[in-house]
Structure formats: structure tokens, C-alpha cells
Amino acid sequence: xxxxxxxxxxxxxxxxxxxxxxxxxxxxxxxxxxxxxxxxxxxxxxxxxxxxxxxxxxxxxxxxxxxxxxxxxxxxxxxxxxxxxxxxxxxxxxxxxxxxxxxxxxxxxxx
Numbered sequence: 403x404x405x406x407x408x409x410x411x412x413x414x415x416x417x418x419x420x421x422x423x424x425x426x427x428x429x430x431x432x433x434x435x436x437x438x439x440x441x442x443x444x445x446x447x448x449x450x451x452x453x454x455x456x457x458x459x460x461x462x463x464x465x466x467x468x469x470x471x472x473x474x475x476x477x478x479x480x481x482x483x484x485x486x487x488x489x490x491x492x493x494x495x496x497x498x499x500x501x502x503x504x505x506x507x508x509x510x511x512x513x
Contacts, residue, residue: 403434403435403436404435404436404466404467404468405435405436405437405438405465405466405467405468406430406435406436406437406438406466406467406468406469406470406501407437407438407440407462407463407466407468407469407470407484407488407493408423408426408427408430408437408438408439408440408441408470408472408498409440409463409469409470409471409472409475409478409480409481409484409485410422410423410471410472410473410474410475410478410481410498411472411474411475411477411478411481412440412441412478412480413452413478413479413480418441419441419472419474420441422472422473423439423440423441423472424439424441424442426439426470426472426498427439427441427442429502430470430502430505433505433506433509434509435505438462438463438465438466440455440459440462443455443458443459443462452480456480456483459480459484460483460484460487463484463487463488463493464487464491464493466493467493467494468493468494468495468496468501469484469485469488469493469494469495469496470496470497470498470501471485471495471496471497471498472498473498473499
């Protein structure tokens with residue numbers, strides 16, 4: 403079982419793109435993995451600055467084995483920072499769609 407951090411664009415998107423984050427988290431959890439979903443942190447009811455949310459998100463990310471990048475991550479300064487930190491500390495970074503394909507295939511082989 404992997405612990406997977408979801409990274410992607412939020413700022414400027416409808417509903418802060420929580421729907422995409424939550425859908426990805428649900429899918430990964432269904433496959434049996436632990437998931438750190440920033441959208442769940444950011445709905446905590448506190449009004450924090452972007453920088454404060456990023457600090458919390460980075461703490462969660464550093465506890466993970468893998469960072470899964472959602473489509474559009476390239477346009478997100480937060481996701482770019484998460485990617486940079488992940489690379490520097492040796493956390494595996496993959497595109498969400500590629501990770502999902504691999505995990506689905508592995509789940510099928512073990513069924």
C-alpha cells in the first residue's frame with residue numbers, strides 16, 4: 403500500500419478544483435491506498451492564506467511515498483513547488499493518469 407499525495411491546480415478554478423481532487427482521492431482509496439488530499443485540508447473552515455495552506459500541504463506531502471500530479475499541474479505555482487520539494491527529498495512523482503493505470507493493472511493481477 404502506498405501513501406499518495408495529490409497535487410494539482412486549485413487557485414482560480416471553479417470550486418478550487420476540489421471535485422477533481424476528491425474524485426482522485428476516492429479512486430485511490432478504493433484501490434486500497436492511503437491518500438493525502440489537500441482539498442480535504444483546505445475545507446477545514448479556517449481562513450488561511452495561500453502560504454499557510456501550502457505549508458500545511460507540504461507537511462502532509464513529506465509523509466507520502468508518491469506525489470500524483472493532476473492534469474493542469476503545470477499552471478499551478480503550488481504544484482510546481484510541491485514537485486520541486488518532492489524531487490529534492492526523493493519522493494516518487496507521477497502523473498495521476500499513469501499512476502491510476504499502473505495501480506489498476508496491479509489490482510487486476512492480484513485479484
